[in-house]
Amino acid sequence: MCLVCDAEHWSCGPSRRGFFQGWGAGAACAFLASAGAMTPSIAFAKNQKAPPKPQNAVSPEAALALLMAGNARYVEGVAKRHDFRHEREPLTKGQNPYAAVLSCADSRIAPEYAFDAGRGDLFVCRVAGNFANDDVIASLEYAVAVLDTPLIMVLGHEACGAIDATIKSLKDNTTLPGHLPSLVAALAPAVKASEGESGDPLANAIRQNVILNVEKLKGAAPILKAKADEKKLNVVGATYRLTDGHVALVT
């Protein structure tokens, strides 16, 4: 018997009860079910409440169209007015973002601005170099499995300092201070995979890093891979141009 939702399945467990507080019991168990904690054939309760933003309940294709249309408004300087006063009340009841974005932590890249999105529209994970480690994948699993987010975009950007530092560290065989070597280790595969390509090494590594992380997320079993295989989730890659804010798809 589940201790959280009283269903006849593997217990969510006392240690998880605090963790899932605020998710809603049904959503928490849905997450565990999707995570493979239960036999897939066992039914689980899903939060049946109406989503706070019904307009965000869209297909993966429509979600991508929303992102790109929002970016076009941002580039043209015709962004919408996002009035939090009217969004505040429904968003106290939950969230249903139409897209998740894995972005660099770079202060010049602000996904909500770049896609002209409001509160509750985007589930954003940010780390220097926009790569997917276990913590990022877990966050995205929550977005996809619990919040039904149909699209993940890995968003690289022009002149990424994290990737530039990785290129230099590998080239000079130097060890960066503090915890920075962990970033280098995460970004090194993209730098190495793009070696030998013609053109700008930094731009090539930025693009390759997006491609590798899209592949990683698409193949992240059990949750993201299953959703992608069912066509309920699309994972795309893109890069952000600093000069005008334009986002271009690369995968």
Ligand SMILES: [Zn+2]
């Ligand atoms: Zn960056």
